[in-house]
Every structure is written in structure tokens, then in C-alpha cells.
Amino acid sequence: MTHGEDSTGNYLLAVGTKKGLWLGTSRDRANYTFTGPHFLMHEIPSIGIDTRGGRTRILAGLRSEHWGPTVARSDDLGDTWQEPENGAITFPEDTGASLERVWQIQPDTAERAGVVWAGCEPISVWKSTDGGEHFELNRGLWDHPHRTEWGAGYGGAAAHTVLPSPSDPNTVHVAISAGGVYRSSDAGQSWEARNQGISAYFMPNPLPEFGQCVHKVARDPNNPNIMYAQNHHGVYRTDDNADTWLSIAEGLPADFGFTMLTHPRRSGTAWVIPVKADGERIPPDARLAVHRTDDAGQSWRALTDGLVQPEYNVVLRDAATVDSAEPAGLFFGTRGGTVYASADEGEHFTEVLSNLPDVLCVRAAVLEA
Template identity: 70%
Template structure:
């Protein structure tokens, strides 16, 4: 996809949703807030099949969580009267947050996935109108041993493979799980990922994986940002190898993969779990073009000093031929790059705490 058209940037924050638009990914127009005073921990943009549908995973402290969708670029929003995600009476749980909204591959146009809190994965086959609980993961014998990360017990990454029925899920805490049959059965896939904070630092499961991204060219290659540790797998998660050498720190939340080119990924390091600030107070994006063998830092257009973190879903890439890279900080600043993360421009400032960011090129 080229960058011709309008780029829409959805920005979910602690106190509402903002939409930014640009024809050149350099000059941006910011909307008035939607869902003001609601948390928006997840957003999604589905451009499959010649249509554009925006999703917002809302969290109202009065009405509770729900997924709303818009087919007119955010002018109007719809949600099912009874809610699109609901646990059954026998499940012993209630939905707390929607942490991930992930459209499936082009060849599965009606399928949309949601990762939620409590740790659960949900599948829609009607373009996100309604969702069904994935029983294989919910009934997994490990579930009672999964814990809550600092932000809660979240299934924060859902990665359907475009090549087959493989599906990866990452959770905090629990680690990476893989299904080879479209979500019917699940197995932990964490060999090589450290859980240094546990009595056994190399358990089968229980890792606090922060984010996972899939290589666009080689679907067997995965990148992971862990709770201390940056990793790559070339065998669908059967084994993981550290690629943290060359980074100023191995803690962080962001992991992005290039939408067209193999081996390219981006991270935004933080100093440590006890000091969740950029190293030396410099907010830098780091990029590898060789599968983690080397890393290069980008600072052009970013502030000289910034002590704010970037959360796991507060960063994304679009699918233009030269991809745009975007992220927002806990200080309410949002940045966009039109050159694969080499230089940045500020899209917005002084927003509430940014929780989620997604971008897509849509017809003008």
C-alpha cells in the first residue's frame, strides 16, 4: 500500500479517544475527544475488504467495558445493546478491560480477535459485531496459575498467522502460548525467555512477556519484548534467543515489526522495571534491520529530555510502502514518523496518558 490517501491515527488515552488525520504524515489535524473521561486501552483499524472500521475498547467506570465500532471514521459509533463481549453465567468472571483488538488476515475478512482482562481471548466472525470466548485458552489447566502484571491480568497480544491456522497469544503474566489449530488447543512457548523474578528463572510458563510482534515476510519469526529481555524466535516460538545486545536497556513495553521487510523491528527501551523511564532521560526509538544483530537509535524530532514511558500498545506502524511509525507517551505527547522511524514530528501534546495507538491509510 502506498501512502496515497488519508492516514488516520487513533489515539486511546486515560480520558478518551482522539483521531488525527494527515494527507502527508507530516501535518496533522486532531479531532475533538470521543468518549471523554473513559479509558481507551485498545483501539483497532480494520481496512480489509475495501471498508474501514474503527474499533475502540472502552472502559467506563459507570457502565463498564465494551467494544464500540465506527464505519464513518469516528463520526458515529455503535455498540451492541447487550455488549459484544460477555462471559457466561457459569464462567465465574466478568469482563474488566479490552486490551487488544486485532483484525485477522485478509483471507479471513470477517474475523476479529480481542484480548481481554481477566486473561481471555475472544473471536468475532461478523466483523467485530459479536465475540465468542475461546474455550481452549479459558479452560486451559494453566489458567489458575497465570498472574497479573503491574497493569493487570491481560491477554495483550493476539497474533493470527496469515500463512495457516497458527495463533500466538502473549499475556502478563503467563508468557507466550501458541495454537496450531486456530485456537482449539494451546501450548506454552517460552523456552529461552527469562523469568528471573521466579524461583525457577526458566519455567515452562509464567513469564511476564510485554509484547510480541510477527515478522511480515517470515511468519515463523517472532520478536518479543519481555520484562527485562528482548528476544527473537525463528521457529514459531519453540525457542527464543536474546537480541538485546547493543540496546541501552532490555526493559520496555514496545515491540513493532516492519509490515513488508523481514528482520526489521523497533523497540523503545526503558531503564529498568524499578525505573520506568527512558535511559538518561532521553526518549529514543531503536531499530534493527538485521534481526537484532545490531541496533540504531533515532532521536531526530524527539525532545532532548523526557522521563515518560511508552506503553505496549501506545505504538504502531502503518502499512504504507515506506511505513509510518507512531507512538504516544504517558505524558500525553504523540509522535509520527513518515520515514520508518528515522525522524519524528509531534502530532499532539498535553493529552491524557496515552494507552493505545493505531494508524492506517484510508481512501481520501
């Protein structure tokens, strides 16, 4: 564990693990002062950091084997936590369902104050209008005729990516494992599968309308019609709002993996962390590497400086993130409990935590001075 000189800093790093949450502050994104574990023995599969409106609110998706799942929130960098007495996310009685896990917490744009999205298991999408204190089930997706045919990924049935469009409040994309990418153009009232070009080689029809196991999707910062997807074998880009997808895997050592990140300001820049294969879930040649493209997937470059080798643990879909600083910071954690930070978009990494439980989720933010 790397410690800074004091507990203050301009940067926040949140690390959710199989057995608790760690929160770190830093002045340089290399030396951190951490607190934790918060919620010891709770699984933390999702974190949202909401810096809108001049405050920093941390939202943590918790899962306790005894108390079950919920969303807790802190407005003082983890000193105190609050959660609704009856749970932030509760299925209506008529659904016959109960919450298993909160896979994704996604604050909306600055213009949509108070709006926070959640993706959950069983496969469902939820919307909050009070900053993540209470969420309402999106019935359009829950009642979708495809829902009974969606399968569970290896880690569970997950609506793991929720991407509200920054330019159109009526457009939202969701990625489901295993169901594929769905888009709503009417503020969530209805949803259409948008997977043309994404392979599902494990199905009788390798290019079905839906059923793909998309692992993660990220949106371009300037053109909302451009997105990137890491699939269960396959790396893709769409230029037309997910109507069609094109392979951009050429140049990577493997097309399997879980993470997909895009730059906060610069179009064409994205990062993936390849895994050898679904049947051999280690980094290729047991050498951990982040791969970055600066030309929208036409070419890729391996970034390894500061990463300890060999490495036999993988990086899960939400165990990697970027911040909004200049240059952008890149952060990720492994299933072996090591957390790396880069203050220069992946050119150089520093190990900032080690010997943690499985890292499930990493989020970073720039704090107001």
C-alpha cells in the same frame, strides 16, 4: 496539537488515552486534523482499524468507571458510533467472570473476512466473525490448566497480544502478562506454552515452562515462524514458530520496555523503545529514543531526531504502531500525553499532539483514496 489544512487525508491516526479517543487524518503524516475527544472520560486501552473489504472500521475498546467495558465501532471515521445493547464481549454465565478491560483488538488477514480477535482481562481470548460486533470466548484458553497460575502484570492481568498466522488459519499465538507466550495449532481448541529461552528472573526457576511476563510480541511480515518479543527485562527473537527464543538485547541501552514493532513488508526490521528498568521506569538517561534493527537483532541504532528531551515518561505496549505505507510510518505516544509521528520509519519525528492524558494505545492506517 498540529492541524492540517482540511479534514481529509489519506492517513488515519487513532490515539486512545486514559480519558478519551482522538482521531486524526493527514495527507503527509506530519500535519493532522484531529477530532475528539470521543468518549470523554472513558479509558481507551485498545483500538483496531479494519480496512478490509473496501471500508474503514474503527473498533475501540472502551472502559467506563460507570458503564463498564465494551467494544464500540464506527464506519465513518468517528462521526457516529455503535455498540451492542448487551455488550460486544460478555462472559458466559458458567464462567462466573465479568469483563474488566479489552487489551487488544486484532483484525485477521484479508482472506478471513469478518474475523477479529480480542485479548481481555481477566485473561481470555475472544473471536468475532462479524467484523467485531459480537465476540465468542475461546474456551480452549479459558479452560487451560495453567490459567489458575497466571499472574497479573503491573498494569493488570492481560492477554495483550493476539497474532493469527497469515499462512495457517489453524495457528494463533497469544502473549499473556503474566503467563508468557502460548500457541494453538488447532484453531484455538488447545494451547501450549512456548517460552523456552525467555527469562523469568523473578521466579524461583528463572526459565520456567510458563509464567514469564512477556510485554509484547510482533511477527515478521514474510516468515510467520519469526517473531520478536519484548519481555520484562529481555528482548528476544524466535525463528521456529516460538519453540525456542534467542536473546537479541545486545547493543540496546536497556533490555526493559513495553513495545515491539515489526516492519509491514521488510524482514529483519523491528523497533523497540527501551526503558531503563522495572524499578526505574524512565527512558535511559531520561533521553527518549526509538531503537531500530535492520538485521533481525544483530545490531541496533538509536533514532531521536525530533524527540523532545529530556523525557521522564514511558511508552506503553500498545501506544506505538506502524502503518503500511511506503516508507512505513512509525507513531507512538507517551504517558505524558505527547504523540509523535514519523513518515520515514523513525529517521525523523514530528510532534503531532501534546498535553493529552496518558496515551494507552496508538493505531494508524492508510486509507483508500
